[in-house]
Amino acid sequence: MNEPVMTDMRSEYSNALIKLGKENPNVVVLGADTTDSLKTSEFGKEFPDRFFNVGIAEANLVTTSAGLAVSGKIPFASTYAIFLPGRAVDQIRNNVAYPSPPGKKGLNVKFVVSHGGLSVGPDGGSHQQIEDIAIMRVIPNFRVFIPADTIAVSKLTSLMATEYGPFYMRMARSKTPLVHTDSQNFETGKGITLRDGSDCTIAACGITVRMALEAAETLQQDGISCRVLDMFSIKPIDNEILEKAARETGCIVTAEEHNIIGGMGSAVAESVSESYPVPIKRIGAQDMFGESARDEEIPLLLEKHGITSFNMVKQVKEIRSKKL
Amino acid sequence: MGLNYYQIKKNVLRARKLVIRGTNTAGSGHPGGSFSMAEILGCLFNKYLKFDPKNPQWEDRDRLVLSKGHAAPGLFSNMAVAGYFPESELDTLRKFGSKLQGHPDLKCPGVEFCGGSLGTGLSYSVGIALAGKIDSKDYHVYTIMGDGESDEGQVWEAAMTAAKYKVDNLTAFLDRNFIQQDSYTEKIMPLDKKLESDNLSEMWKDASRWKTGDKWRAFGWNVIEIDGHRVEQIDSAIAKANATKGVPTIIISRTIKGKSVEHMEDNPAWHGKAPDTDVVPIINMELDSQFMIAPSIIAGDMTNLENEVKRCVSGRADYIHLDVMDGQFVPNKTFDHTKIKELRPLTVIPFDSHLMINDPVKHVRDYIDAGSDIITVHAEVTDASSFGEIHDILKQNQVGVGFAINPDTELPEWFYNFIPSLDQLIVMSVVPGKSGQKYIEETHDKMARLNVILKEHNFSGYIEADGGVNLENIGSVFADGARAFVGGGAIIGQQDVRDAIRDFRNEVLKSRRGLLLDKANELGGTELVKKWIGLHVVGEKKEEIKKIAQERGYL
Structure with a gap:
């Protein structure tokens, strides 16, 4: 990239x-x-x-x-x-x-x-x-x-x-x-497909969107076609785009810099479990608090919580084996 | 413009009855805090607020924010009286599907603020006031806060913001009733000074304990401190607040939780409890039995009426009765409107001008201009046409309409049409013209006759007993139906006017307690009498009422 x-x-x-x-x-x-x-x-x-x-x-x-x-x-x-x-x-x-x-x-x-x-x-x-x-x-x-x-x-x-x-x-x-272009349209309740894919989906928001795009790039090199969604609208959540991703890619990894309890990953899981249940893995703060990190150390802090493109790749590979 | 005293009083009474009706039907709710702010809302709704019940979203309306949202029944009752919805709607209070939610809600058109979470109404009001400033609107924001909710830090955040942005289009009221849910405010979290004992009256005895005003002054507010049940003090405070520019005003109103129903007064138990159905008729009778004491200053030193007015003020008179005599309608001569005008700046206590003069229609405007709040003219010198004219002038000027009959005058039949809008009927119990006469005993029978006629014609005003009323007879005069009492020698003639007025009140209270016990006995025999007595848990009331019940053979 x-x-x-x-x-x-x-x-x-x-x-x-x-x-x-x-x-x-x-x-x-x-x-x-x-x-x-x-x-x-x-x-x-x-x-x-x-x-x-x-x-x-x-x-x-x-x-x-x-x-x-x-x-x-x-x-x-x-x-x-x-x-x-x-x-x-x-x-x-x-x-x-x-x-x-x-x-x-x-x-x-x-x-x-x-x-x-x-x-x-x-x-x-x-x-x-x-x-x-x-x-x-x-x-x-x-x-x-x-x-x-x-x-x-x-x-x-x-x-x-x-x-x-x-x-x-x-x-x-x-x-x-920057991950969007000036022509990108934003609507309440509408997620954005930033990259299409058929083997799995990463749903991201905020700073994890760019990471997800990088992960998809890496996965492609391994022959895995990964879809990337910008789920900027966490509420209302885009049920349609999620159901489609579940049907077409069979598994979803979510990533956010928020507790995995109650955040975007939870919203995705709630939606998919009611429309087209598939395996989901939530990346985010693992129900523990953060800590100080100088600007150049922020990647280390995020890494401690698994919020990296590297971990996204890892989780995608793991979850694919759990596909129904 | 006059005080509109009677109109406010009548609507406050109507609203209080609706609070009882609503909370009783709901089986829960907050009558105590609704009653402590009853006169404040009465003055706002009936005199100051600009609103249109048919167009609740009218953008130039004044805004009333009830920050102490649990007093919702008090707000809804006033809205019903003001015409936002039928009074019967109070029967849906707190029920499923009602717009009258447990706490005020925008679901009910005309409600400005969703109350319930305490301590937030002032910030919200600041927001509305700022919007009014941005848009150069003339509307005013009135906010009613509780003393309990003053524990919330956000109140003081808002206080600073209001002072910083100089929102002089905002006037707050502190309903200072000294009671919050758990107990007295001065025990839970003192705003004034910590109360060590359980006797709330300590707070009232010693004004040097009151520090709440200092707090608000320190936050940069204009502070006015009043008795929050005195219509005239509320009225004057609002007028002053509205005239104050550059700073927000808070009117610290010392009030009594549950005011007007003895067993609810100052009783923390009535913060959030509804009255039982069997006592509702007794409570309504008690609400109908509010009374006023009006010293007549001509019984004092005629050469120093200023001083007599001051004695009435320190004696806490409800009105000051001014006997105007012209030397023609009655042989004596006292003073005219010029004297009233001189006395007016001495106090805001309502002036009850009793015109014992010929041709009152010719002079009534002078007495309005002099600052009378209630003007009474005599049956003997008016007819349907001249009284009609007087009636209309008084109503237009928001002055109470009074009509007087001498001992040997019956209520004229031409007058019956005026009864529904009459504010005060003076039944003379001495021959007018001089003070110091004895109460004419026949007046008791006359009052009984009058009550029948008045009831038939939907009288909603007050009967004022004038002449020879003293401590011995005031109880029976009250039982006859009088609700305002002119006191001449028996009050003004005494060394200590405050003691004399207090004694008058106590005698009326005793008589009223007896009548309420009669009602309880009539409705539910000994059982209800006992229940009624048992409700009176604060202070010495219970023992005193029990004694009256024993005297009457109910126990």
Whole structure:
């Protein structure tokens, strides 16, 4: 594979917000003392009257957003992943997801967080959010995205502004390799087939998508045709693309930087077990916490949890023998 | 514009009865906290909130956020009275398929906030207020918070945010009833000062214990502290809050959980419990038996009426009764509207102006302008046409409509049509004109006759007894049906007005307790009498009520 082009999700999110801010006066942005890091402060410079920094007060961040949303605003509330779903789940549930104006489901709040998963690195296990997908996808009315690259970030940010309802989108801290092209279309609930294959499928999201593509390349050299899906929309999950993969390739490996319990792998397993059960192997944090790793050591941290293209190749080879 | 005192009082009563109806039918719910905020919601719904029940999503409406969501029956009851849905809908409270959920929900059009998880309503209100600022809207956000939920850290996160963003389009009320689910707030998590004993009245005796206002002031808020059951204090606080620019306002309202039903008052057990069906009629009778004490200042020093008003204020009078005499309708002359206007700035206590003057229709506007909250004119000097005019002017100006009859005057038949919208009927029990006369005993029979007529014509106001009312007869006057009591020499003539008013109240309370026991006995004999007594667990009430029951031969 070619050397990847690395780009920064937070910068792209910030650009997308400013563009939205110009198009739609109802777009407002909230932060909790992480606005320079998230780069949402750029929106604040452009639109000072529509930008609110509520301090280190995540519960307040969530509920204030709810109040703005019920009054017709489209709030984008952002901070680090570790501080939002875990800390303010009650407010997310009771103030954003549950309240449903007539004919609507939930309030129109968009949570976009950065620093998701193990790849946060040096800050250590206390800051590596590996439970957020489980928390967020269990809450009714929420839709949950993990974009793989900045093209996805940009397009999904615009999508969230136009689609009514509560969303949660988790970005990575470090620069990520581009895996999509500018012409790629993103739809809620629609996975993307990045590479076709007939012997097995790797379903990935976020930083594992590029790894999955590398694994497929390696597998091809061994004569194994591997399909790669970008399952950026974890909720709603694309049942159709998964059933098709199960039927046509007979086994699925999932990979994510999240606990294997309750994450994207679980969502895939739930879906496939109801449509066309085939063997599934979940790669991700093996129900244990992360730890500090300097930027150049992040691959080691991920490797400790088996989140590598090498392990994907290994798991694909193993699971093929279990095909029904 | 007047205080609209009676309209608020009547609708507060209606709402309280609906709370009882709803929670009783549901078999669960939170009457205690619904009653502590009853007057606050009454003032908001009946005077300040801009809303349209037919268009609940009207974008310029004011927003009411009930942060203490468990008091949902109180909110729903006010919404029913305001016309959002029929009162009978309260029978569906907490039931499957109802829009009246256990906690307020957007499922019910007109509800602004899904309450239930405590401590979040203020943040939500800040969001609404910020949206209003962005859009340059004139709407105001009113938030009702509980003292129990002030334990939540998020309340203080929101407090800082509101001050930072100067959301002066937000007014919060703290329903400071001193009780949360487990026990008294000052035992669980003191906002003021830790309560060491189990006697809540310690908190009321010593104002220096109150620190809650200091907390909010330190957070950058405009703080107004009031008695949260006094309509006039709530009214004045809201007006001040709305006029305060650049900072948010919190109105710390000292209230009583379960207010208006003795056995629920200050009793933590009524935080979340519904009344049983067999006691509901007795509770409703108790709710119908609220009463007011109105000292008449002309019984004091006529050369220093300012001081008499001040004595009424420190004595905690419900109204101040102002006897206006013109020297023609009655031989004496007291003062006119110019004096009332001078006295008005001294207090927000409602002015109950009793016009003993000829041609009241010519002067009524002067008395409105002077700041009267209730104006009473005499049957002897009005007819259908002139009273009709007075009635309409008063209603338009949100001033209570009163009508008075002298001892030898019967209620004129032309007046019957006005009974349904009458706020106050003064039944003179002395010949008007001077103070110091004795109560005319025949008035008891007259009251019995009047009650029949009033009931037939759907009277929903208050009968005010005026003349010769004292500690000896006030109990029987109450039993006759009077609910407001003018006290001349028996109150203003006493050294300590506060003691005198307290004694008046205690006598009425005794009489009321007796009537409620009569009702219990009538409905369920000794068994219900015992049950009713047993409900009164706080303070000395139980023993006192038991004594009354024994005197009446029920035990």
